[in-house]
Amino acid sequence: MLEYIMQKKNTRDIHIKIANETMSYIYQNIDTSINIDELAISFNISKIHLHNVFKEQMDINIYEFIKSIRLQKASNLLLTNKYSTITEIANICGYSSQSSFIKAFKKRFEKTPKEWRNRGYEEYSKKIFENSKLINYLPNFDKSKVKIVKTESKVIYYIRQKGYKTEEAKEKWQQLQAWVYTNSLENYEQISIFHDNPAITPHKDCFYIAAINPSSNKRIKNTKLPYTILPKGLYATFEIYGDQSEIGWFIKWAYQEWLPNSGFETTTEPSYAIMHKNHFLEENGVDATYYLPIRNL
Template sequence: MQKRDTYNKHVQIANDTMYYIYEYIDTDINIDDLALSFGISKFHLHKIFKEIMGINIYEIIKSTRLQKASNLLLTNKYSTITQIASMCGYSSQTSFIRAFKERFHQTPKEWRNGGYKEYSMNILKNSTLALYEKKDFENIEPKIIKSKARATYYIRQRGYLKTQVVKIWQKLQAWVYTNNINNYEEIGIYHDNPSITPHSECFYVAGIIPKGEVDLSNTSLPLFYTPEALYATFEIKGELGDVLRFIQWAYHDWLPNSGFETTTNPSYVIFKKNHFLSEDGKFEATYYLPIQYV
């Protein structure tokens, strides 16, 4: 029991660290202060994080900054490269351009001017979730809403690969049955845009949002609250892989022409029918795309 308790505690620390990084990605993240908040040494924090997440903290901070920046460069045409660099925690445009070119093999300006298109197409072509195929989403009308914060119990997965994602959804399904939760929503959260991030590097979160009164005081699953923020929502349905094509369209086509810009908040889907659990591999969902007024 002690070994399991220790593991669960380490999972919570690693997930809280990830949550902190996402929330404060625009700042100079201080690992010493973070370790102090957990009551452990910086060395111990690094060790726990690497054990659970399979990557060290400084690598994930750098990766997150660049993934967020690559997304903002697609959509925020009213923001300068310097402003986008600052939104993702870079104090120097020179260091940002150097890091971006090392990661994407092109400058931020080249990426913004269309370099992302071939990069994205190759990712979807190589995906285990879908063969690349152009879909027509032009007739889907969005609604603009302000979401409420909702308590979400979740499993974080590094790797957006079909077999991995199915397993964590099955694990969550077992958790729901074990805790006798009858009324809930299923949420899939994309901290990394899977249309421009190699799927082996994506961090994907599968979660359950319980409704009504449920006693979960003894659960080992970590908990966070969805952002209270502005979103464009889209009603979508299709087969396995169509979510990826839709995300690509939303960021590459809809957002740049919408008059809105995006933020560093993640996009997510609320499933009415979950293709990772359904026998026919089909889904029905509401997709939430983070936006801001320009």
């Protein structure tokens, strides 16, 4: 019986690893023609098995997930990258045909990319926040002190969560805290990674990552916690703080207000926050440095 339980647990851990690595691969290669056959071969499993494992762990079909991520990234770039053409944005998000992109976009958002860009997103965004449990509060910050920085890549160990749910996020961070103690880490960064813009993606569909970056930036052996690389890049940084424990409204402001008037565009990389105090583990508000991916026009 014990052997069966251990085997079942081992299978579960393998499936979680496959699903996480598949999702990371999709995010990192969203601008390419993603080949699921090659991905399955890299795991030494069949394509059908990969589909089944991903659906089991993420509760969504791989192809539907890829399509959803492409459209979510495109909906964001249409707002922030005002000098990029619709064709360029379609290409950045992995669409080789503008007509197929427009058709898929309208089916998903009930507006054409042109209508969406021409402030058509406002009604959609308003409904998202009306139905959100996020506190209607913009943390304190000084936009005159924004800094442009070039970061180096970071090795991160993480737990992924679907949906912006405070109680579940607390549980994830407690698990990471136990992992930190188990591995006797003394110097590390706590990082919240936001793959989706909560202003235009329903919060139940947003993916949030709680992550630890060891100061040594080296691989830790004998851990089942998934790891990946947070890529180096160009970022605008903001120091944000406040009594409330939500930054969703700040992300909305950063993408919809600051970026379009900044002289920069964004990329398909996620934004993230390095937390100086973790409001999920301590009784305090937001105290973090927020990193917004940018590129020159």
